[in-house]
Amino acid sequence: MRLWLFKSEPDVFSFDDLKRCPKRTEPWNGVRNYQVRNFMRDDMLPGDLGFFYHSSCPEPGVPGVVRVASEGRPDPTALDPRSEYFDPKSDPGQPRWYLVDVEWATDFKRFVPLSELRDQAELADMLILRRGNRLSITPVEPEHFDFICRLGGVDPKKLRRG
DNA sequence: GCCAACGTTGGC
DNA sequence: GCCAACGTTGGC
Numbered sequence: 001m002r003l004w005l006f007k008s009e010p011d012v013f014s015f016d017d018l019k020r021c022p023k024r025t026e027p028w029n030g031v032r033n034y035q036v037r038n039f040m041r042d043d044m045l046p047g048d049l050g051f052f053y054h055s056s057c058p059e060p061g062v063p064g065v066v067r068v069a070s071e072g073r074p075d076p077t078a079l080d081p082r083s084e085y086f087d088p089k090s091d092p093g094q095p096r097w098y099l100v101d102v103e104w105a106t107d108f109k110r111f112v113p114l115s116e117l118r119d120q121a122e123l124a125d126m127l128i129l130r131r132g133n134r135l136s137i138t139p140v141e142p143e144h145f146d147f148i149c150r151l152g153g154v155d156p157k158k159l160r161r162g
Numbered sequence: 163g164c165c166a167a168c169g170t171t172g173g174c
Numbered sequence: 175g176c177c178a179a180c181g182t183t184g185g186c
Contacts, residue, residue, distance in 0.1 A: 007172095033181075056172050114173080132179035134171050 001160070002043060003140040004050035005128055006066060006102060015052045015063040015104075024104035025069050028137075029077045030085040032097060036137045041072040041098040043139075049105060049159060051140065051148065053128065061113035062148060065159060070101035109153030122147050 006028065008014070018026055031037055048068040054060055074095035077085040090096045117123055127138040149156040 009172095035181095060173075131173095132171095134180060136171090 002045070002048045003142060003145040004039070004044070004048060004068070005053050005062075005138050005140050006050050007053045007055045007128075007136045009056045010054045011057065014054065015107075018052065018066065018102070019104050021104075025101050027075075027099050028102045029075050029099045031075070031099065031136060032085065032087065033136065036135055037096075037098050039137050039139070040100045044068050044072060044100050046070060047162070049145070050102075050137075051145075059111075059113050061111055061115075061117070062108065062152065063111050064107040064152070065105040065149070065154065067103045067105040068100050069103040072098040072100055075099040106154055106159065108149075110151075112148060112151045116151065117148070120147070120151075 013026075018024060028040070031040065046068055050066050050068065051062045052064055052066050053062050075085070075097040077083040078087040078090040078095070078097040079092055080086055085097075087097060117126070118129060123129060123144055126140070126144050127133055127135070146156040149159065
């Protein structure tokens, strides 16, 4: 099982928004970066866990955990001219952009702000904390995942068991 | 294939 | 609003 971090701007789509979706699940559409596309298309599997991360907002940070709920599949918004994510260069016969379904897994007992992540020596080499990191999804090391879960008051072992 | 210009991201 | 960082584009 792999571990991830999903960035989202809460003004656009927040962790609470995800909780209100049917089955608390939503397609992670609109990714238009090849590296992130490859993560979803090639590396993610149902059951993978990830942090939901609020970015570009007054208090960036992690409100909780999500679970990958599908394999990678073509992102239909790329082919929909009415979608803000429409990509005119996409070819229905050869999908360019992919998504996975993302499902709410658990709230943290306590929101873990970015400022607190930065204070932790244990997390110094986390991708999300690196200067200039712009990927909207990043892989997360298991030690980092467990450490952040504990900051949020959640037992990572229970989560991994589902 | 190079690389400058441009657009976007995202913390502050 | 600023600005560093980085991906993408397109001319050559």
